Amino acid sequence: VATDGNRREPLERVRVGMVGAGFMAKVHSLAYRDAVALDFGRVPELELVRIADLDPERAQETKARFGWREATADWRKILEDPEIDLVDIVTPNHLHAEIAVEAARAGKHVLCEKPLASDVTAAQEMADAVRDAGVASQVGFVFRKWPAVCLARELIDSGRLGRILDFRGHYFHDYALDSELPMDWRVDRNLAGAGSVGDLGSHVIDLARYLVGDVSRVFASTRTVIPERAPSHPAGPFRVDVDDAADCLLEFASGARGTLATSWMTAGHKTDVGFEISGDAGTVRFTWRRSGELMFYDHADPEEHQGFRTIYIGPKHHGAERFWPVAGQGLGYGDAFTILIAELLGGLRTGGAITPDFSDGLRAVEFVEAAQVSNEREAWIELESASTAGVRSPTAVRR
Numbered sequence: 001v002a003t004d005g006n007r008r009e010p011l012e013r014v015r016v017g018m019v020g021a022g023f024m025a026k027v028h029s030l031a032y033r034d035a036v037a038l039d040f041g042r043v044p045e046l047e048l049v050r051i052a053d054l055d056p057e058r059a060q061e062t063k064a065r066f067g068w069r070e071a072t073a074d075w076r077k078i079l080e081d082p083e084i085d086l087v088d089i090v091t092p093n094h095l096h097a098e099i100a101v102e103a104a105r106a107g108k109h110v111l112c113e114k115p116l117a118s119d120v121t122a123a124q125e126m127a128d129a130v131r132d133a134g135v136a137s138q139v140g141f142v143f144r145k146w147p148a149v150c151l152a153r154e155l156i157d158s159g160r161l162g163r164i165l166d167f168r169g170h171y172f173h174d175y176a177l178d179s180e181l182p183m184d185w186r187v188d189r190n191l192a193g194a195g196s197v198g199d200l201g202s203h204v205i206d207l208a209r210y211l212v213g214d215v216s217r218v219f220a221s222t223r224t225v226i227p228e229r230a231p232s233h234p235a236g237p238f239r240v241d242v243d244d245a246a247d248c249l250l251e252f253a254s255g256a257r258g259t260l261a262t263s264w265m266t267a268g269h270k271t272d273v274g275f276e277i278s279g280d281a282g283t284v285r286f287t288w289r290r291s292g293e294l295m296f297y298d299h300a301d302p303e304e305h306q307g308f309r310t311i312y313i314g315p316k317h318h319g320a321e322r323f324w325p326v327a328g329q330g331l332g333y334g335d336a337f338t339i340l341i342a343e344l345l346g347g348l349r350t351g352g353a354i355t356p357d358f359s360d361g362l363r364a365v366e367f368v369e370a371a372q373v374s375n376e377r378e379a380w381i382e383l384e385s386a387s388t389a390g391v392r393s394p395t396a397v398r399r
């Protein structure tokens with residue numbers, strides 16, 4: 001049964017169209033092929049039918065490299081094609097809404113990269129469109145599919161951390177430190193919606209929601225360190241109107257508190273996404289720098305043995321079972337997308353629930369917008385969805 005309450009017909013075969021042929025197109029294209037090989041029999045037959053990019057050479061090259069049947073410069077050719085069942089959107093953020101809404105209306109299932117949209121109005125339209133059309137949706141929050149993150153959630157759900165008190169999450173990078181670097185759509189608020197708090201922070205808020213539950217309010221301080229950059233187009237210096245870094249205080253619907261910090265100007269940090277979650281019975285700690293491990297502290301251990309233990313990820317852990325038979329062999333960035341896409345395809349095959357869906361994408365966009373408003377007003381901002389916010393309550397299992 002689909003998460004939106006609509007029943008979907010199980011699909012034995014899925015024909016895919018992709019819009020955008022840049023970085024994420026490469027990652028997703030590989031993930032489709034790996035998902036079919038690794039989840040053989042559990043996912044439908046797959047055809048990579050058509051890929052679209054405004055840049056025809058890029059579309060042609062991606063087609064040839066990754067085995068798409070056709071390339072086009074016009075994304076509407078994908079939506080008009082009755083053969084295509086699933087539309088995968090890997091374009092800059094401002095295009096997500098128009099393509100996704102039209103795809104849903106054409107009866108296509110939709111996978112869309114994060115952040116779901118540049119603003120809440122667009123994200124809401126997207127969530128409404130997939131619900132009204134009864135099609136499946138998924139948003140590219142890959143980190144919640146990562147085996148060590150799933151293990152953290154299992155520990156929380158089984159009560160091993162007790163009552164959750166704190167979430168401390170971050171995502172740091174340094175790719176924007178170079179002031180000469182043209183940052184194109186990522187630094188234009190009209191196109192991206194936000195800066196680091198949207199690009200990086202949307203991942204962290206999804207982790208926070210997945211592991212601790214909905215956030216009810218936020219207080220954010222953001223800043224733009226380099227106010228002008230050279231854009232790739234149009235010519236001339238470009239006034240940056242998005243944040244380079246953000247520090248947010250969070251209050252969860254459950255009463256837990258937290259912090260969320262993002263920056264794409266933190267020297268020495270490369271894809272440094274991580275979190276620590278503490279409850280009154282224990283703590284889990286994760287960093288992508290050591291993505292094959294989860295640190296776990298159990299306060300019930302005898303005092304003389306207390307300390308963090310390192311759990312090595314292996315085939316016993318959710319998501320990792322489809323890869324290698326031996327623990328500790330390690331998975332990589334692309335494998336996270338393989339898990340995400342394998343679960344999408346598996347859900348299309350059975351007609352079952354698919355996560356994270358557009359309602360999760362909408363909540364993340366709502367957070368990003370609230371953080372920006374909070375910075376402007378120097379005030380706590382209630383999230384509009386707070387009244388219906390979900391409280392995740394661990395079963396009261398205590399050892």
Ligand SMILES: NC(=O)c1ccc[n+]([C@@H]2O[C@H](COP(=O)([O-])OP(=O)(O)OC[C@H]3O[C@@H](n4cnc5c(N)ncnc54)[C@H](O)[C@@H]3O)[C@@H](O)[C@H]2O)c1
Nearest residue numbers: 020021022023024052053054090091092093113114115140
């Ligand atoms: N899940 C993740 O971890 C993750 C990581 C990186 C990027 N992303 C997201 O993926 C999306 C794409 O990012 P990217 O890094 O691949 O960007 P990119 O700039 O590498 O690629 C975007 C492509 O879209 C094409 N494009 C632009 N307008 C188009 C149009 N009208 N029709 C067809 N193609 C068009 C561009 O020519 C370009 O090739 C963004 O929303 C980004 O936030 C997600």
